[in-house]
Amino acid sequence: MAVLVQxxxxxxxxxxxxxxxxxxxxxxxxxxxxxIAVVVSAMGDxxxxxxxxxxxxxxxxxxxxxxxLLSTGxxxxxxxxxxxxxxxxxxxxxxxxxxxxxxxxxxxxxASIVDFDAERVQQALDAGRIVIVAGFQGVxxxxxxxxxxxxxSDTTAVALAAALGAERCEVYxxxxxxxTADPRIVPDARKLEEIGYEEMLELASYGAKxxxxxxxxxxxxxxxVLVASSARDVPGTLIHEIAPSGDGAPSGDGAPxxxxxxxxxxxxxxxxxxxxxxxxxxxxxxxxxxxPARPGIAAAVFEPLAASNISxxxxxxxxxxxxxxxxxxxxxxxxxxxxxxxxxxxxxxxxAEECVxxxxxxxxxxxxxxxxxxxxxxxxxxxxxAEAGVNIEMITTSQIRITCVVDEAQVNDAVRTLHAAxxxxxx
Amino acid sequence: MAVLVQxxxxxxxxxxxxxxxxxxxxxxxxxxxxxIAVVVSAMGDxxxxxxxxxxxxxxxxxxxxxxxLLSTGxxxxxxxxxxxxxxxxxxxxxxxxxxxxxxxxxxxxxASIVDFDAERVQQALDAGRIVIVAGFQGVxxxxxxxxxxxxxSDTTAVALAAALGAERCEVYxxxxxxxTADPRIVPDARKLEEIGYEEMLELASYGAKxxxxxxxxxxxxxxxVLVASSARDVPGTLIHEIAPSGDGAPSGDGAPxxxxxxxxxxxxxxxxxxxxxxxxxxxxxxxxxxxPARPGIAAAVFEPLAASNISxxxxxxxxxxxxxxxxxxxxxxxxxxxxxxxxxxxxxxxxAEECVxxxxxxxxxxxxxxxxxxxxxxxxxxxxxAEAGVNIEMITTSQIRITCVVDEAQVNDAVRTLHAAxxxxxx
Numbered sequence: 001m002a003v004l005v006q007x008x009x010x011x012x013x014x015x016x017x018x019x020x021x022x023x024x025x026x027x028x029x030x031x032x033x034x035x036i037a038v039v040v041s042a043m044g045d046x047x048x049x050x051x052x053x054x055x056x057x058x059x060x061x062x063x064x065x066x067x068x069l070l071s072t073g074x075x076x077x078x079x080x081x082x083x084x085x086x087x088x089x090x091x092x093x094x095x096x097x098x099x100x101x102x103x104x105x106x107x108x109x110x111a112s113i114v115d116f117d118a119e120r121v122q123q124a125l126d127a128g129r130i131v132i133v134a135g136f137q138g139v140x141x142x143x144x145x146x147x148x149x150x151x152x153s154d155t156t157a158v159a160l161a162a163a164l165g166a167e168r169c170e171v172y173x174x175x176x177x178x179x180t181a182d183p184r185i186v187p188d189a190r191k192l193e194e195i196g197y198e199e200m201l202e203l204a205s206y207g208a209k210x211x212x213x214x215x216x217x218x219x220x221x222x223x224x225v226l227v228a229s230s231a232r233d234v235p236g237t238l239i240h241e242i243a244p245s246g247d248g249a250p251s252g253d254g255a256p257x258x259x260x261x262x263x264x265x266x267x268x269x270x271x272x273x274x275x276x277x278x279x280x281x282x283x284x285x286x287x288x289x290x291x292p293a294r295p296g297i298a299a300a301v302f303e304p305l306a307a308s309n310i311s312x313x314x315x316x317x318x319x320x321x322x323x324x325x326x327x328x329x330x331x332x333x334x335x336x337x338x339x340x341x342x343x344x345x346x347x348x349x350x351x352a353e354e355c356v357x358x359x360x361x362x363x364x365x366x367x368x369x370x371x372x373x374x375x376x377x378x379x380x381x382x383x384x385x386a387e388a389g390v391n392i393e394m395i396t397t398s399q400i401r402i403t404c405v406v407d408e409a410q411v412n413d414a415v416r417t418l419h420a421a422x423x424x425x426x427x
Numbered sequence: 428m429a430v431l432v433q434x435x436x437x438x439x440x441x442x443x444x445x446x447x448x449x450x451x452x453x454x455x456x457x458x459x460x461x462x463i464a465v466v467v468s469a470m471g472d473x474x475x476x477x478x479x480x481x482x483x484x485x486x487x488x489x490x491x492x493x494x495x496l497l498s499t500g501x502x503x504x505x506x507x508x509x510x511x512x513x514x515x516x517x518x519x520x521x522x523x524x525x526x527x528x529x530x531x532x533x534x535x536x537x538a539s540i541v542d543f544d545a546e547r548v549q550q551a552l553d554a555g556r557i558v559i560v561a562g563f564q565g566v567x568x569x570x571x572x573x574x575x576x577x578x579x580s581d582t583t584a585v586a587l588a589a590a591l592g593a594e595r596c597e598v599y600x601x602x603x604x605x606x607t608a609d610p611r612i613v614p615d616a617r618k619l620e621e622i623g624y625e626e627m628l629e630l631a632s633y634g635a636k637x638x639x640x641x642x643x644x645x646x647x648x649x650x651x652v653l654v655a656s657s658a659r660d661v662p663g664t665l666i667h668e669i670a671p672s673g674d675g676a677p678s679g680d681g682a683p684x685x686x687x688x689x690x691x692x693x694x695x696x697x698x699x700x701x702x703x704x705x706x707x708x709x710x711x712x713x714x715x716x717x718x719p720a721r722p723g724i725a726a727a728v729f730e731p732l733a734a735s736n737i738s739x740x741x742x743x744x745x746x747x748x749x750x751x752x753x754x755x756x757x758x759x760x761x762x763x764x765x766x767x768x769x770x771x772x773x774x775x776x777x778x779a780e781e782c783v784x785x786x787x788x789x790x791x792x793x794x795x796x797x798x799x800x801x802x803x804x805x806x807x808x809x810x811x812x813a814e815a816g817v818n819i820e821m822i823t824t825s826q827i828r829i830t831c832v833v834d835e836a837q838v839n840d841a842v843r844t845l846h847a848a849x850x851x852x853x854x
Contacts, residue, residue, distance in 0.1 A: 016480075016483040016484055019484060020484070050503070053443075053503070053507065054506075054507065054510060056443040057443055057446060057447070057507050057510045057511045057514060058510040058511065058513065058514040061510045062509070062510060062513050064520075064521075065506040065509045065510050065513070065521055066506070066510075068502055068505075068506045068521055068523065069502065069503055069506040069507070071502070072499035072502050072503055075495055075496065075498070075499045075502075076477070076480070076496055076499055078495075079481075079492040079493070079495045079496040080480065080481065080484050080496070082489070082492045083481060083484045083485040083488045083489060083492050083493075084484045084485065086485065086489050086492070087484060087485040093491075094491075094492055094495055096495065096572070098525075098570065099570055099571070143525065143526055144526070145523070
């Protein structure tokens with residue numbers, strides 16, 4: 001009997017009617033002969049409402065207290081889904097994160113799963129029951145409740161699928177799959193039938209709807225993840241290990257990748273290496289110019305930022321003159337003020353010339369596993385943006401991604417330009 | 428350093444402002460040099476709202492699922508009170524029932540505490556922290572969350588006080604103490620400075636605001652309980668062991684109680700034995716007439732009622748003729764239909780003549796430890812009711828209580844009549 005893990009997001013369980021609909025879907029999958037474990041998020045905007053409630057008491061609620069408070073949202077939805085299943089004659093049982101065996105570290109607010117002993121879930125499945133697990137939460141070894149951060153229910157679902165050795169983890173949400181670009185910006189964006197873990201990881205990091213940690217976890221355990229719509233019965237996108245094909249080398253260990261690789265021209269061959277375009281808004285950039293180049297500069301900048309709990313997105317360092325270097329990094333716009341405060345304190349100490357921030361930025365990225373062996377890809381990207389009049393403030397690359405920081409107002413144009421340039425609508 | 432346990436009810440933590448007020452009170456008690464553990468109920472009507480939510484999914488929600496759902500209400504309030512305390516500079520920490528060490532049996536919906544290992548609470552108190560415990564909940568040995576039934580937070584508080592060997596359990600609520608009668612009915616009802624456990628138990632069973640199990644527990648561990656107002660700073664009522672005085676014999680083990688005892692007249696001496704008048708509405712009575720008297724009749728009636736989870740309040744059996752007996756019992760009005768269904772099924776089998784229910788009843792009780800040795804008390808009660816034109820449908824007595832079932836419309840009159848007859852306003 002195949003074990004399936006299904007995950008339903010907050011909109012999918014937003015009210016009693018939707019919960020009944022979800023129960024019908026789960027029951028259908030169970031009656032089709034599968035062993036089913038389900039992970040649910042909190043109903044609708046419950047988490048936001050609980051945060052508001054906490055902030056009506058304290059502007060900076062204690063993280064441990066906030067976690068216990070927030071964890072109640074998923075307890076409510078998981079018991080309601082269980083009741084709905086029992087109401088239609090299914091043997092269902094709910095489990096909190098603790099009951100399901102999810103142990104985490106003590107990083108309240110964004111805890112990591114350190115152990116998942118799914119024995120109790122497995123026993124219930126073996127007894128023919130459908131198990132509904134509260135997403136987003138776990139417990140420390142002290143039995144303190146933790147939460148896994150926003151989108152943490154995805155992580156719960158993938159970790160549960162891995163712990164159960166499930167055939168597949170199905171993530172049901174309000175979108176019906178992963179697209180080559182955001183369809184709200186690019187009308188002819190195409191839904192992908194499949195995508196590799198690393199590609200999805202880059203897409204997820206830069207705007208798409210799955211929590212990056214859940215993708216890393218799925219890749220680590222090689223658990224296929226299907227992203228599909230909970231409302232409509234249309235095929236979704238399967239995130240799984242995609243075998244390398246043709247001249248595109250895999251990015252895994254031992255692959256003959258590197259700076260070299262076969263030479264290619266631009267055009268169709270280049271386009272085939274790009275899987276999708278993604279973007280982010282609300283980016284702020286802090287450049288530190290003419291910093292004397294000596295060991296420890298980066299640490300002097302980023303350690304106090306980390307200590308202030310400010311998440312730095314991308315970092316670029318460039319020598320600007322002999323023994324001088326330029327250092328730039330981006331943060332979420334909402335963190336800009338705090339980041340500037342920290343950086344200005346450090347700038348003097350490290351001898352940086354100026355510390356001026358650029359706000360109202362965004363970034364666009366192209367993502368694809370084969371990119372690193374196709375040198376033409378970057379050139380196509382930059383010239384397409386230039387032709388569209390989009391100025392590039394900053395460039396960063398990974399093995400399978402090229403990201404340009406651009407003016408926030410030009411993000412949509414940039415996305416549409418790149419989608420067309422790489423012929424993504426054509427598949 | 429004295430250990431105090433405080434308990435705040437749902438109205439006391441009904442919104443952010445009230446929570447801040449409660450935090451101030453707790454902090455004041457802590458700053459006064461006490462070691463403080465606090466138990467809180469769910470905010471305002473949270474529990475009712477969660478029940479409505481469950482019933483929008485299922486008319487008969489699974490008890491285990493309902494318990495996990497309902498337990499979230501107290502998690503929310505206990506984390507918010509903790510945040511409010513931290514906000515005003517107190518070291519506070521919240522604990523769920525499970526974290527506080529409350530183990531219960533598996534009777535979901537009305538579980539009993541079987542073990543309370545308060546070590547974690549004690550450690551936190553020893554470290555100078557204020558501990559806020561979610562009331563109303565515990566866990567089974569399987570780590571399934573249970574609830575202790577309505578009013579179960581009182582039980583949590585008293586059990587915590589007992590487990591910690593606390594000096595006192597302070598129950599803060601929207602009333603400021605225990606009165607000789609409901610002040611809404613009897614304007615000159617008097618607040619009692621103190622009351623014995625058994626007396627309070629009878630008062631609590633018949634309408635007053637503390638959960639009977641919590642009083643039993645307090646009596647068992649001899650834990651003094653102060654019932655007082657969370658809004659106003661006025662003296663409350665102390666529920667504790669009251670030494671027997673004068674000719675009134677104590678009701679405890681080994682006391683020279685019994686059918687005999689010193690003879691007394693009615694009047695002032697009789698009045699002094701009565702501590703208060705209490706009442707209940709919404710009572711229904713089911714009489715089974717002319718049942719052939721043979722062993723096993725009562726079991727044949729009450730076992731199926733228990734199996735249907737119908738709580739029977741009082742039972743009266745009276746021989747009506749040779750080998751025939753009349754059996755009457757009362758249930759909550761809301762259970763009447765279900766109870767009748769069960770009883771009608773049984774009535775034929777046991778040969779009962781008729782099975783007609785009387786709805787729209789209430790009951791009035793007088794309560795006092797010394798009553799069993801004051802034969803005049805019952806006579807004063809019955810004649811006072813007769814003079815007031817109140818018809819008595821049924822009478823039951825315990826060692827320290829006499830209860831009359833009367834017409835629901837006459838409950839207020841009966842309470843006022845008895846309060847005056849026993850001169851309770853005068854103290």
